Amino acid sequence: MARVLVADDASFMRQMIREIVEAEGHEVVGEASDGDEVVEEFKRLSPDIVTMDIVMPRRSGIDAVKTIIELQPNAQVVMCSALGQESLVQEAMDAGARDFIVKPFKPDAVISTLQKVLEKPE
Amino acid sequence: MDLAKYRTIFIEESTEHFAEISRALLDLEKDPASSDAIDTVFRMAHSIKGMAASLDYAPITELAHRLEDRMQEARDAGRVPDGDSLSLLFQGLTTLEGMVDAVKEEEAPQSAPPALLTALSAPAQRSNPPQPSEPAPPAPAEVTRSAAREPAPRVAVEGATEVTAPRPPPTVRVRTETLDRFLSTVGEVILNTSQVRTSASAFDTKRDSALGEGLDRMDRVVGELQRRALELRTTQLLRIVEPLPRAAREIAEQAGKKVEVEIEGAELEIDRSILDRLSDPLVHLLRNAVDHGIEIPEARRAAGKPEVGRIAIAARREKDNIHISVRDDGAGLDLAGVLARAVEAGVLHQDLAEDLPPDAIAALVFEPGLSTAHSVSEISGRGVGMDAVRVTIESLGGSIELVSERGEGTVTSLVVPITAAVQRVLMLGLAEEIVALPISKVERILEVRAEQIERSGAEAFVLIDDELIPVIDLAERVGIASERGEGPVSLVLTEIRGDRVALASQRIVGQQQIYVKPLPELLSGLRSLAGLTILGDGRPMFLLDPNQIA
Numbered sequence: 001m002a003r004v005l006v007a008d009d010a011s012f013m014r015q016m017i018r019e020i021v022e023a024e025g026h027e028v029v030g031e032a033s034d035g036d037e038v039v040e041e042f043k044r045l046s047p048d049i050v051t052m053d054i055v056m057p058r059r060s061g062i063d064a065v066k067t068i069i070e071l072q073p074n075a076q077v078v079m080c081s082a083l084g085q086e087s088l089v090q091e092a093m094d095a096g097a098r099d100f101i102v103k104p105f106k107p108d109a110v111i112s113t114l115q116k117v118l119e120k121p122e
Numbered sequence: 123m124d125l126a127k128y129r130t131i132f133i134e135e136s137t138e139h140f141a142e143i144s145r146a147l148l149d150l151e152k153d154p155a156s157s158d159a160i161d162t163v164f165r166m167a168h169s170i171k172g173m174a175a176s177l178d179y180a181p182i183t184e185l186a187h188r189l190e191d192r193m194q195e196a197r198d199a200g201r202v203p204d205g206d207s208l209s210l211l212f213q214g215l216t217t218l219e220g221m222v223d224a225v226k227e228e229e230a231p232q233s234a235p236p237a238l239l240t241a242l243s244a245p246a247q248r249s250n251p252p253q254p255s256e257p258a259p260p261a262p263a264e265v266t267r268s269a270a271r272e273p274a275p276r277v278a279v280e281g282a283t284e285v286t287a288p289r290p291p292p293t294v295r296v297r298t299e300t301l302d303r304f305l306s307t308v309g310e311v312i313l314n315t316s317q318v319r320t321s322a323s324a325f326d327t328k329r330d331s332a333l334g335e336g337l338d339r340m341d342r343v344v345g346e347l348q349r350r351a352l353e354l355r356t357t358q359l360l361r362i363v364e365p366l367p368r369a370a371r372e373i374a375e376q377a378g379k380k381v382e383v384e385i386e387g388a389e390l391e392i393d394r395s396i397l398d399r400l401s402d403p404l405v406h407l408l409r410n411a412v413d414h415g416i417e418i419p420e421a422r423r424a425a426g427k428p429e430v431g432r433i434a435i436a437a438r439r440e441k442d443n444i445h446i447s448v449r450d451d452g453a454g455l456d457l458a459g460v461l462a463r464a465v466e467a468g469v470l471h472q473d474l475a476e477d478l479p480p481d482a483i484a485a486l487v488f489e490p491g492l493s494t495a496h497s498v499s500e501i502s503g504r505g506v507g508m509d510a511v512r513v514t515i516e517s518l519g520g521s522i523e524l525v526s527e528r529g530e531g532t533v534t535s536l537v538v539p540i541t542a543a544v545q546r547v548l549m550l551g552l553a554e555e556i557v558a559l560p561i562s563k564v565e566r567i568l569e570v571r572a573e574q575i576e577r578s579g580a581e582a583f584v585l586i587d588d589e590l591i592p593v594i595d596l597a598e599r600v601g602i603a604s605e606r607g608e609g610p611v612s613l614v615l616t617e618i619r620g621d622r623v624a625l626a627s628q629r630i631v632g633q634q635q636i637y638v639k640p641l642p643e644l645l646s647g648l649r650s651l652a653g654l655t656i657l658g659d660g661r662p663m664f665l666l667d668p669n670q671i672a
Contacts, residue, residue, distance in 0.1 A: 010169045012131045016176060055168045057161075082172055084187075104176035 002118050003029045005047035007038035007064070008080060009056045013103070017051055017080075020107045021114065035059025039067050042075070049076040049118060052097070054088050062092045069096035076117050080105075125177065129225065132173045134295065136222050139166040143215050144368045151208055151371075152382070155201040163211070164193035170218065181233040182221045188242040189214045209375075210241055212368070298394075301354060308351040309637045313656045315344045348637075352541055356391035359437055359444070362401040363388050366408055370433060373412045380430040381416055383408075387437030392444055393541045396518050400446075400538060403511040407448040407534050408433065410508070415452030415532050425529065427451065439540070442562075443520075447535040455526035457483045464489065484524050488512040516669045517652070518542070519560055545638055547665060548614065549631035552597040556631055556657070558665045565615040565622070567630060572611055575626070584613065584624055591615070593624045599650075599671050616668050625668070638665055 004021050006028055008014045018028045030045045032038035036058045042050060050068065054061040061079060068075045079092045079100040089100045098117045101110050143166045146159035153159070167189040174182035189211065196202045202211070217238060221231035233239075322337055367383035374381040392400075416422075416431030423429060434449045461483055464470040469489045470478075490509040515522045520538035539545075539562065547558035548567070568586070575593055576583050582593040593613065613624040638653040645651060652667040 009165065010135055010173060012128060012135050012173045012176070013169075015131065016128065055165050057165060082168065082175070103172045104178075 002026045002048040002114070003045070004114075005030045005032065005038065005041055005045055005050045007032040007035075007041075007050060007056065007061065008053040009033050010053075013053065013080070013105075016105055017110065020105065020110050023107070024111050024114075026114070033057075035061060035064040038064050039071075042068050043071065049078065049114060051078050051080055051101070051114075052092075053080045054082075054085055054092065062088060062095060065092050065097050066095045078113060078117055128173075128177060132177055133222060133226050135173065136170050136218075139170055140215060140219050140222075141364055142166055145364070147208060147211055147215065148367050148371070150202050150211075154204065154208075157197075157200070160193060160196045160202065164190060164197060167193060179221070179225065179231055181231045182218065182225075185214060185218055185221070185234045185239070185242075188239060189218075192242060210238075212371075213238055214242055305351050305355055306639075308347055309639060312344060312348055312637045315340060317656075317660065348544065352393075352544060353391075355393050355395070355541070357394045357397050358388065359390045359392055359397065359446075360388040362397055362404060363435055363437075366404065366435060369405060370408055370412050373409055374416065374431075377413060377418075379412065379416050379418055381412055382430050382432055384432065384434045385436075386434070387439075387446075390437050390439055390444055391540070392538070396538055396540075396542050399514055399518060403514050403536070404435070404446070404448070406508075406511050408435070410534075411448055411450040411452065411532065415450035415454075417453050421453075442540050443537050444540055445535065445537050447533055449531065449533040451531040454528040454530055454532055455484055455487070455524070457526075457528070460484070460486050481525070484526050487524060488522070517649070517667060519562065519652070519667075542638060544635060545665070546633060546635050548633055549663070550596065550612070550614065550625075550627035551629040551631050552600060552627055553602050555600070555602060556661075556663050557596070557600065558634075558636065558655070558663055559614060559616070559625070559668060560652075560665065561633060563616050563668050565617060568613050568615070569610045570613055572609065575611065582626075586615070586622075586624070589622065591622050591624050593626050594671065596625050596627045596666075596671070618668055623668075625671075636663070636665070 004017075004026050006014050006017045006021075008017070011033070014031050014033075018031075021028060029047055030041045032041045034057045038050065038052065038056075038061075039059070041047075052061045052065060056064070059067075065077050065079070068077060073096070075096070077092075077097045079089055079097045080103060081089045081100050082103045089097075092100070099113050101113050143163050146156075146162040146166075149156050149159040150163075167186045171183055171186035171190055174180075174186060192207070192211065202208060214234075217234050221234075224231045318340075319337060322333060325333060363385050366385065370381050370383045411433050412431075416433070417425065417427075419429040422431065432451045435446065436449070437444055437446045439445075457480060461470070461475050461478065464483075464486045465472050465475050467489075469486065487508045488511075490507070512522050515536050515538060518538050519542070520536055522534065522536040524532065524534045526532040546561040548561050548564050549556050549558050570584060574584060576585075582595070583590045584593050585591075612627050612630050614627065614630075615622060615624055617623070636655040638655060640646075640653055641648070641651055650667055650670040652665045654662050654664050657663050
């Protein structure tokens with residue numbers, strides 16, 4: 001069971017991810033609705049894994065990944081992206097994100113991606 | 123997964139997003155290079171797209187995607203292109219709103235009109251190319267995405283991660299229905315408490331100190347509960363004024379006019395039940411300002427005014443009232459025209475019309491059956507006249523007035539109470555009955571001898587401050603037999619539509635803070651009653667609406 005921090009500016013998406021990961025027995029320890037909040041919550045909660053939306057107010061998901069990786073180089077961050085954001089996903093991966101999931105979320109794909117990252121931490 | 127739950131969240135979130143998009147588009151109209159506004163529309167469209175895709179609403183996903191693409195272009199170019207692109211974005215927004223309305227009605231959203239999709243999919247028409255200094259690539263549609271490699275304008279990180287702007291406090295969503303039930307229950311608690319108080323007065327609470335202390339404590343707690351509950355009933359004015367700039371823009375566009383709407387004081391909080399009824403009157407005043415106030419650009423130029431008309435909606439709080447004014451810098455009221463129409467409509471006799479002062483002429487627009495429009499336009503001609511506006515405002519316990527200067531513009535000002543639920547009332551005895559009047563309506567209370575009331579036919583008058591004031595016998599009006607004795611008569615001076623009136627009753631019972639309950643369904647047609655409360659002894663007491671008794 002992993003402790004998950006969910007970052008997305010839409011509560012719709014946060015609830016959806018929460019439902020998917022909780023159904024698998026993981027615990028959602030916190031939610032963040034913008035790029036600043038996710039950094040703060042990361043520092044406060046030290047989650048096992050972060051799901052990170054790319055497009056968020058205040059600070060983009062990509063900038064948030066960079067800050068989090070600076071804070072803790074082996075942090076596990078999975079990007080949430082939409083179709084058409086491939087280049088941004090690549091930028092996030094270059095910045096230290098471990099993997100990505102694509103909206104609209106398919107529960108199986110979300111779980112298998114999280115599982116993969118959790119089992120093979122760098 | 124519980125799709126119904128996500129559908130509800132989707133409707134709520136996208137409705138909020140629409141408001142933000144609308145605000146941002148209006149900002150972009152003023153400043154096409156506002157990066158905040160561009161960013162907001164981009165993010166909101168993106169978020170709507172993501173939600174819609176999760177729920178398989180393909181038409182919404184597609185349209186939101188196109189809007190997002192256009193905003194990505196605007197981000198890259200540092201501005202929205204001039205010309206039609208803003209109108210196009212507004213159209214996109216209106217179409218999206220229609221689609222979400224369909225979802226609300228549990229219907230499948232229809233595809234957007236192909237013409238709109240095409241217009242939104244082509245790189246926005248750049249008849250006005252961006253400034254040469256801007257490195258905006260004239261990107262064909264397929265390439266726009268690669269432009270995303272240029273990262274979005276960023277918030278500087280610079281290690282100073284602690285510097286964060288204040289975030290709004292966390293909130294929860296509650297269904298209005300649930301809230302209303304809760305508030306109604308709080309109302310019952312308040313009424314029951316005063317009943318318990320009345321019953322307890324039969325005991326000697328001095329000797330039974332536990333009872334007395336208990337009652338005092340209960341009063342304090344219930345008072346606190348009442349204050350908290352009233353806070354819950356309030357909503358920001360923002361909810362009803364936020365759509366106004368966009369509405370004005372649409373009305374103006376149809377009439378070939380240009381307007382800019384400024385809003386001040388939208389953060390003020392007001393009782394939800396009042397707020398809901400204030401929306402239509404405000405929209406009407408706005409329509410009037412655009413339709414009859416603001417001139418067409420040529421006429422404005424000729425009058426030496428800027429082409430874009432200005433409408434300022436300003437709200438401020440004064441004690442327990444909110445003052446809202448709608449001010450335009452348009453042509454002003456055609457007083458001669460109003461007068462002619464009033465005479466024609468039989469509202470005013472020709473002889474009286476001769477030397478009516480300007481403010482009295484302006485007040486005529488609130489009379490039923492008077493429309494000042496030269497041609498009933500599509501927008502203003504929907505049957506809600508200024509008289510309907512006045513009736514609504516007055517039935518909320520408020521008042522409205524209009525001041526206009528030919529060539530300079532018009533200001534309509536209205537005053538409404540902040541809360542309707544708890545009111546301080548004056549209780550008047552009519553034979554065995556007790557009725558209540560809102561204290562805010564009472565100018566003065568005085569006692570006169572019966573013979574001081576002069577009668578001529580069915581009319582009665584009393585001389586107060588050298589002014590002959592009509593007297594209305596409340597008991598007679600309410601339909602309770604009144605004995606016209608020799609004893610003193612209690613008169614309550616009040617103002618009804620600008621005129622002083624004295625309401626006669628047999629005795630003044632006192633003042634009290636009451637929790638006003640809405641009238642039960644069966645009585646709701648009685649316009650002279652504004653509500654009721656239950657007295658300590660369990661009897662109902664009706665709250666009169668003075669505007670409707672005279």
